[in-house]
Amino acid sequence: MEHQWIDLTVETVESEHLCCAIADKKHQAGVQSKKQWLKQRFEEGHVFRKLDARGKVLIEYAPLETAWVPIEGDNYVYIYCLWVAGSFKGQGLAKELLESCIADVKAKHKAGVCVLSSKKKKPYLSDAKFFKRFGFEVADTAPNDFELLALSFDGSMPRFVSTAKAFEIGEKDLTIYYGMQCPFLINSVEQVRSYCETNAIPLRLVAIDSLEKAKALPFVPANYAVFQNGKFVTHQLLNENLFKKKLGL
Known part of the structure; x- marks a missing residue:
């Protein structure tokens, strides 16, 4: 089965759901806040790609220079979120999303792509084992078992800001x-x-x-x-x- 994907834009973000909080009314203020934030990020190269279906299947990434994280590195891309939930699991969607991100990063001649993870499984963080299967390595570590994983195309590595x-x-x-x-x-x-x-x-x-x-x-x-x-x-x-x-x- 060929999956259909949607990349949100300034023009479409208001009419599309954000996957994470589709129908839960108590989070609608947060959804609107996120949409306003996204509108300002798209011109910076921010990507929000989701499955064309009503479900939690998405990847979100941005140039590291404009990513709102205390991480630095030359010409890298940072993955904010990769999420496949519910009945969509087990269909290879996470693999497809990550591979599409890697292909996009290479096409833009970036140095690599990175993501926040941890030695031990933590809420909201990407699974290190999954990313390591695609060649990601530990680029830096921080207290409380946090790890920065990176897939480098030129040998350089990103790092946490020292503070x-x-x-x-x-x-x-x-x-x-x-x-x-x-x-x-x-x-x-x-x-x-x-x-x-x-x-x-x-x-x-x-x-x-x-x-x-x-x-x-x-x-x-x-x-x-x-x-x-x-x-x-x-x-x-x-x-x-x-x-x-x-x-x-």
Whole structure:
């Protein structure tokens, strides 16, 4: 069976679903926020490719220079997300998406392509074993078992920005950093904010709302991070129940 793919554009992004949060009403504010973010990224070479079907099948990548992550490297491309879920698994779609990305990167004469992963399986991160089957290697490592995987075409390798390996901040108040790239973020942050307000828990929210902020982060997983007493707690998006469990509340 030949699969049909759609690359979103400024003209089509409003009329197409984003795969990740298709029908869940509580995430629609996040979907609209993501669409506005995408409109500004397409002119930078950002690619959002999805299956022409109602399902969670997509790959999203961008030139590393304009990718909102604390990673640096010359002429690389960064994969934000590769996701095949539900009944679409087991059809070779992830392989097809990654191969299309690699072919696109080569056609654009880039030095290589990279992705965030980890030694041990972590929520929201790409499976290292899958990428290594395509020749990806560990280009850099960071605390908490994070790894930067890269497929190099010219021998060069990308790396984490040195400040991203700190995983510490000076502020002792409960702090959540949140980015613009994931449709699920707004609802997650709002649940935690509401709980903290109701229970008089000091909370500091830091929006990662520019490329400059993203490149200078004191941690690797650029979408979301929770800090308590200045120490990194998790990059897993927390609803109210997970928040209370993770922080022992």
